Amino acid sequence: MSTNVLVFMTDQQRGATVLPGHRLKAKTPRLDEFRQQAVTFSRSYTPSPHCCPSRASFFTGLYPSQHGVWNNVNLTNALSRGPRPGTEFWSNSFARSGYDLVFSGKWHVSNLQRPAELGWRELMIAPPMAPKPATADAQRELARAEEVSLNWTEPHPSASSDRMEGEIIRPGYPRYLHYGVDENPFDDAEVTQRASDFLENQAGLSGNPWVLYVGTLGPHDPYFAPQRFVDMYDLDDIELPANFADSMNDKPAMYRRTRDRFDQLTEKEHREAIRHYLAFCSYEDYLFGQLLDSLDASGQAEETAVLYLSDHGDYVGDHGLWCKGLPSFESAYHVPTVVRWPGSSERVRGTTVDAMVSLVDMGPTLVDLCEVEPGSGMSGHSLRPLLESDGGGELREELFFQSNGNEAYGIQRIVMTDQWKLVCNLFDDDELYDLAADPDELFNLLEQPNQVRRTGVGPLDVVPETLRARVEEMYRRMWANALEYDDEIFNRYIFTALPTFGPTILGSLTAAEELA
Numbered sequence: 001m002s003t004n005v006l007v008f009m010t011d012q013q014r015g016a017t018v019l020p021g022h023r024l025k026a027k028t029p030r031l032d033e034f035r036q037q038a039v040t041f042s043r044s045y046t047p048s049p050h051c052c053p054s055r056a057s058f059f060t061g062l063y064p065s066q067h068g069v070w071n072n073v074n075l076t077n078a079l080s081r082g083p084r085p086g087t088e089f090w091s092n093s094f095a096r097s098g099y100d101l102v103f104s105g106k107w108h109v110s111n112l113q114r115p116a117e118l119g120w121r122e123l124m125i126a127p128p129m130a131p132k133p134a135t136a137d138a139q140r141e142l143a144r145a146e147e148v149s150l151n152w153t154e155p156h157p158s159a160s161s162d163r164m165e166g167e168i169i170r171p172g173y174p175r176y177l178h179y180g181v182d183e184n185p186f187d188d189a190e191v192t193q194r195a196s197d198f199l200e201n202q203a204g205l206s207g208n209p210w211v212l213y214v215g216t217l218g219p220h221d222p223y224f225a226p227q228r229f230v231d232m233y234d235l236d237d238i239e240l241p242a243n244f245a246d247s248m249n250d251k252p253a254m255y256r257r258t259r260d261r262f263d264q265l266t267e268k269e270h271r272e273a274i275r276h277y278l279a280f281c282s283y284e285d286y287l288f289g290q291l292l293d294s295l296d297a298s299g300q301a302e303e304t305a306v307l308y309l310s311d312h313g314d315y316v317g318d319h320g321l322w323c324k325g326l327p328s329f330e331s332a333y334h335v336p337t338v339v340r341w342p343g344s345s346e347r348v349r350g351t352t353v354d355a356m357v358s359l360v361d362m363g364p365t366l367v368d369l370c371e372v373e374p375g376s377g378m379s380g381h382s383l384r385p386l387l388e389s390d391g392g393g394e395l396r397e398e399l400f401f402q403s404n405g406n407e408a409y410g411i412q413r414i415v416m417t418d419q420w421k422l423v424c425n426l427f428d429d430d431e432l433y434d435l436a437a438d439p440d441e442l443f444n445l446l447e448q449p450n451q452v453r454r455t456g457v458g459p460l461d462v463v464p465e466t467l468r469a470r471v472e473e474m475y476r477r478m479w480a481n482a483l484e485y486d487d488e489i490f491n492r493y494i495f496t497a498l499p500t501f502g503p504t505i506l507g508s509l510t511a512a513e514e515l516a
Contacts, residue, residue: 003209004212004300005210009216013281014331016331018336019040026282026285034338035350037350039340039341039353041353045334046333048401062360063379065482071404071406073111090367091119091211101211102212104195105124123194156171160264165269182226183226186220192214223276224280244270306339330441348388358399360380398415411425412427415477419435424500429447430471446471463500479501479506
């Protein structure tokens with residue numbers, strides 16, 4: 001019998017919120033119960049900390065450098081409006097195999113293609129997609145018209161004395177409240193209800209197996225959750241992170257500029273924001289529970305693989321930051337991933353696997369679990385061996401992260417192993433963290449202290465001598481990944497070729513391609 005698939009993808013949910021023992025573990029009774037029947041991947045990451053590139057990676061099994069989506073596809077200054085022509089989605093493989101594909105919720109992958117054009121039946125797209133202009137220039141004009149149609153003319157506060165609780169004042173910009181109460185944030189209840197109705201009334205009626213994708217928008221900022229879920233948390237129990245007071249003086253200036261606006265919040269308001277974020281996670285858990293109840297009512301739970309995951313994380317106060325973006329810290333990349341598969345052995349159900357996995361692995365995993373013939377090659381690995389074993393083993397030795405900034409551009413590439421994390425910033429100094437000794441990423445070992453400018457310096461004087469071999473090794477990994485996955489950071493012009501080590505440290509690009 002064919003395996004059905006139910007995917008529940010939240011938006012901007014940090015992986016720690018589902019892991020017992022972490023200070024940010026949210027109250028998620030339905031997910032906790034579900035985890036006892038599933039496998040939890042405690043070290044699961046997104047390849048990019050932004051909605052569009054991460055979602056494109058989920059739906060294609062490719063890195064951003066391969067599918068070409070780098071930031072928000074809907075804005076005026078978007079680097080791309082959707083994946084490159086000819087990009088294969090794993091949904092095509094399921095459609096060719098006779099699956100019914102059903103979609104409810106957030107898309108945010110392409111302005112050029114709706115889910116319906118990739119084989120999905122659309123129950124609801126939230127927020128609704130704008131009409132698709134025919135040309136790139138027309139899309140830019142549409143995005144521009146939507147942006148300037150916002151009410152930019154109403155009075156906006158600019159003095160601290162005018163600030164409301166939870167407000168961050170941005171002179172000349174619309175009012176922004178960081179947290180609050182909303183009984184139906186982002187219409188997530190309707191997104192889930194449409195999916196529940198499908199499960200209870202239509203799933204399997206055609207005789208075909210099905211894939212149901214449910215994409216909610218919570219717990220994305222601003223953090224507005226229903227009051228009853230906020231009431232589940234006592235403010236006195238909320239702790240600030242150990243790295244909250246990090247000055248970040250040893251890190252890129254953009255990180256500090258991003259953090260500075262959040263410094264308008266008092267420590268109590270930061271804790272209140274954490275409270276509302278966790279409440280939002282609890283609300284998403286409630287919605288997930290409704291889907292599980294509907295799946296049980298359909299009588300098809302025993303033949304359905306269920307995935308709970310998110311597109312990217314949230315800083316949640318780490319280093320004084322919120323939301324997500326270029327700051328390279330793990331909290332923006334770490335996502336929940338919990339998989340229940342009918343074919344899993346009893347000995348692995350309820351276990352936690354600490355192998356490093358990525359959103360690019362989800363497509364290969366679904367194709368493998370459902371024994372669907374894949375289309376063109378995907379870059380991830382199937383998690384099936386980890387779902388069939390006792391939780392041991394590794395899929396990879398390192399993870400790679402790619403970002404060209406969100407709407408404030410900045411090229412950044414990251415390679416992370418069990419112990420080390422190198423951040424190559426083409427807009428500022430590099431970062432190197434010893435994750436074993438410094439899990440909170442407080443100390444950038446490549447800090448460039450203020451010093452008198454000199455001439456006649458050596459090409460590696462920016463790297464402490466004791467770390468040069470380590471930095472070179474990490475750069476080797478980065479460049480091998482860049483070659484293998486068609487990255488576009490090989491420009492050798494003197495003013496832009498800023499990495500400490502260039503790609504020919506691999507020997508030659510021809511040899512590197514063979515290595516990759």
